[in-house]
Amino acid sequence: MRKSIVGVIGGHFCSGETNELAERLGAALSETADTMVCGGLGGVMESACRGFRKEGKLTIGIIPGYNKEDANHFVDVVIPTGMGLARNLLVVKSADVVVALPGRSGTLSEIAYCLQFDIPVISLNSWDIPGVIKAETIPEAVEKVREILEKQSSCEQLR
Amino acid sequence: MRKSIVGVIGGHFCSGETNELAERLGAALSETADTMVCGGLGGVMESACRGFRKEGKLTIGIIPGYNKEDANHFVDVVIPTGMGLARNLLVVKSADVVVALPGRSGTLSEIAYCLQFDIPVISLNSWDIPGVIKAETIPEAVEKVREILEKQSSCEQLR
Amino acid sequence: MRKSIVGVIGGHFCSGETNELAERLGAALSETADTMVCGGLGGVMESACRGFRKEGKLTIGIIPGYNKEDANHFVDVVIPTGMGLARNLLVVKSADVVVALPGRSGTLSEIAYCLQFDIPVISLNSWDIPGVIKAETIPEAVEKVREILEKQSSCEQLR
Amino acid sequence: MRKSIVGVIGGHFCSGETNELAERLGAALSETADTMVCGGLGGVMESACRGFRKEGKLTIGIIPGYNKEDANHFVDVVIPTGMGLARNLLVVKSADVVVALPGRSGTLSEIAYCLQFDIPVISLNSWDIPGVIKAETIPEAVEKVREILEKQSSCEQLR
Numbered sequence: 001m002r003k004s005i006v007g008v009i010g011g012h013f014c015s016g017e018t019n020e021l022a023e024r025l026g027a028a029l030s031e032t033a034d035t036m037v038c039g040g041l042g043g044v045m046e047s048a049c050r051g052f053r054k055e056g057k058l059t060i061g062i063i064p065g066y067n068k069e070d071a072n073h074f075v076d077v078v079i080p081t082g083m084g085l086a087r088n089l090l091v092v093k094s095a096d097v098v099v100a101l102p103g104r105s106g107t108l109s110e111i112a113y114c115l116q117f118d119i120p121v122i123s124l125n126s127w128d129i130p131g132v133i134k135a136e137t138i139p140e141a142v143e144k145v146r147e148i149l150e151k152q153s154s155c156e157q158l159r
Numbered sequence: 160m161r162k163s164i165v166g167v168i169g170g171h172f173c174s175g176e177t178n179e180l181a182e183r184l185g186a187a188l189s190e191t192a193d194t195m196v197c198g199g200l201g202g203v204m205e206s207a208c209r210g211f212r213k214e215g216k217l218t219i220g221i222i223p224g225y226n227k228e229d230a231n232h233f234v235d236v237v238i239p240t241g242m243g244l245a246r247n248l249l250v251v252k253s254a255d256v257v258v259a260l261p262g263r264s265g266t267l268s269e270i271a272y273c274l275q276f277d278i279p280v281i282s283l284n285s286w287d288i289p290g291v292i293k294a295e296t297i298p299e300a301v302e303k304v305r306e307i308l309e310k311q312s313s314c315e316q317l318r
Numbered sequence: 319m320r321k322s323i324v325g326v327i328g329g330h331f332c333s334g335e336t337n338e339l340a341e342r343l344g345a346a347l348s349e350t351a352d353t354m355v356c357g358g359l360g361g362v363m364e365s366a367c368r369g370f371r372k373e374g375k376l377t378i379g380i381i382p383g384y385n386k387e388d389a390n391h392f393v394d395v396v397i398p399t400g401m402g403l404a405r406n407l408l409v410v411k412s413a414d415v416v417v418a419l420p421g422r423s424g425t426l427s428e429i430a431y432c433l434q435f436d437i438p439v440i441s442l443n444s445w446d447i448p449g450v451i452k453a454e455t456i457p458e459a460v461e462k463v464r465e466i467l468e469k470q471s472s473c474e475q476l477r
Numbered sequence: 478m479r480k481s482i483v484g485v486i487g488g489h490f491c492s493g494e495t496n497e498l499a500e501r502l503g504a505a506l507s508e509t510a511d512t513m514v515c516g517g518l519g520g521v522m523e524s525a526c527r528g529f530r531k532e533g534k535l536t537i538g539i540i541p542g543y544n545k546e547d548a549n550h551f552v553d554v555v556i557p558t559g560m561g562l563a564r565n566l567l568v569v570k571s572a573d574v575v576v577a578l579p580g581r582s583g584t585l586s587e588i589a590y591c592l593q594f595d596i597p598v599i600s601l602n603s604w605d606i607p608g609v610i611k612a613e614t615i616p617e618a619v620e621k622v623r624e625i626l627e628k629q630s631s632c633e634q635l636r
Contacts, residue, residue, distance in 0.1 A: 058236075066252060081249055081563075083404075083559060085407065085435075086559060089241065089404045106430075112424075112427035112430055113427055117225070223400075241403065244566060245399075246563075248562060248563040263592075271583070272562065275562060376535070398570045407559065411558070435543070
């Protein structure tokens with residue numbers, strides 16, 4: 001059965017505070033989605049994977065290089081693209097909804113791709129670009145993810 | 160925990176006989192690997208997914224286009240690349256070992272990428288190129304997959 | 319001999335005013351660079367190519383699809399990627415310096431890639447993101463392009 | 478005006494004999510086509526570029542990495558893809574006709590993509606796969622290239 005997938009994006013290098021935010025976000029999202037996709041490396045990506053992992057939940061890391069060992073230890077399924085940063089597009093396209101945490105131009109390019117493809121993107125202390133959905137807290141972000149996934153799921157059943 | 164992943168490649172358009180072979184191969188592989196990756200479309204890809212799917216097993220489809228609905232109904236996780244046939248490289252790089260069924264030039268490009276990246280590739284009635292591992296029957300192919308995955312797993316534990 | 323390459327980015331759908339701006343920019347840039355690269359389609363891309371083309375100057379279009387005939391008529395060399403919008407990264411990476419004209423999220427993703435790769439990007443009535451170089455007029459934009467290309471060229475000779 | 482483009486593929490590591498063949502092939506092809514595209518690195522690619530280069534002729538190198546300096550010195554226009562070996566597809570798709578020289582699995586993947594996209598591919602001492610056009614000598618290969626380009630050009634004028 002098609003899995004619902006939440007994407008988490010944000011900086012590879014980030015503050016301890018942002019890492020903690022990412023881990024708590026991951027844990028909260030695992031109550032709502034079966035599968036999490038991210039860029040598979042360190043920083044926000046690693047912390048979110050660590051938080052998300054529990055019995056029956058799956059983390060996917062779509063990494064820039066060719067070497068599966070570049071992925072962080074909390075990734076269950078590694079997709080090694082060898083495409084470098086162009087893999088950013090694959091990360092967001094694989095997601096049904098995306099949560100953006102603080103990050104720099106890499107995160108900005110991922111937000112831009114979300115907007116371009118009409119993938120809902122929730123900004124939690126990240127870039128404030130016209131079109132993003134803003135959230136102030138983890139529970140608020142997760143609630144928005146839940147609403148979006150439910151709406152998508154009911155649309156699919158209608159087809 | 161990092162999942163072991165078997166890849167299945169072969170034609171999008173294929174005979175009923177090849178479809179049946181693919182489905183029986185998928186069913187046999189699900190005894191050996193947790194996760195199967197393929198190109199996510201019809202023909203061999205769809206039949207192998209249908210065979211592989213059972214409780215707790217996961218099928219991944221790395222598709223050429225942007226639209227998740229292009230994937231066959233037996234894919235659990237869709238990676239929509241929008242890369243067209245350049246996605247063939249991603250399919251094989253995501254696998255720890257690959258089984259090739261009959262197919263044309265697309266399958267040949269995937270076998271070539273396996274050889275280039277030293278990904279073991281077992282040819283079951285498919286292209287006979289120097290470097291591929293030949294198998295005559297499904298049990299023989301699956302046995303080779305099992306041996307390769309076990310060897311890779313024991314190497315990882317040594318590290 | 320390695321060609322100097324200027325990139326022009328901006329909307330596929332745009333106003334008549336922006337089209338005119340793009341064509342005049344293309345004409346002005348052809349005094350400064352040998353080669354222009356763009357996304358190869360319509361709107362800003364087509365107008366800039368039309369302006370840039372003259373004796374001995376070369377336009378390159380890196381297009382999203384597989385069909386060379388999708389490129390506009392003013393492209394000399396078509397690179398058909400079949401990668402969809404992920405080709406945006408290739409457009410900016412092929413350039414030594416980029417001028418951004420008005421555009422939407424596609425243009426934003428290209429600006430983000432410039433920032434990520436330290437490719438100088440001049441915004442002429444386009445997105446105002448920290449890190450872009452702003453220009454108010456075509457001569458101002460072209461003068462900045464000339465300075466950047468000269469500086470890069472003198473650095474290369476030092477190596 | 479749209480340029481006619483010939484592609485040359487073959488090994489990155491190759492014998493001195495193959496290098497010489499590639500340089501002589503490049504020189505002969507420059508009498509027939511305006512533009513040559515290749516993978517931009519060493520071996521066959523470098524030798525063919527060296528041979529092809531002369532007044533008014535253009536060499537394009539579509540390289541796997543992000544760094545233009547990875548291209549050989551005889552490439553005029555570098556397209557840095559950052560896609561790794563998935564860039565092989567872009568090399569052949571950019572060509573109107575391809576000549577394959579000796580090479581290993583990378584060359585095989587490129588031949589497979591030619592077959593998949595109906596791009597005529599001439600094998601000069603390279604892989605002998607059903608569908609390739611075989612040539613024994615450089616003049617024979619170049620004559621076939623000329624015929625194919627002329628036929629394509631006359632078809633375009635009919636449209």
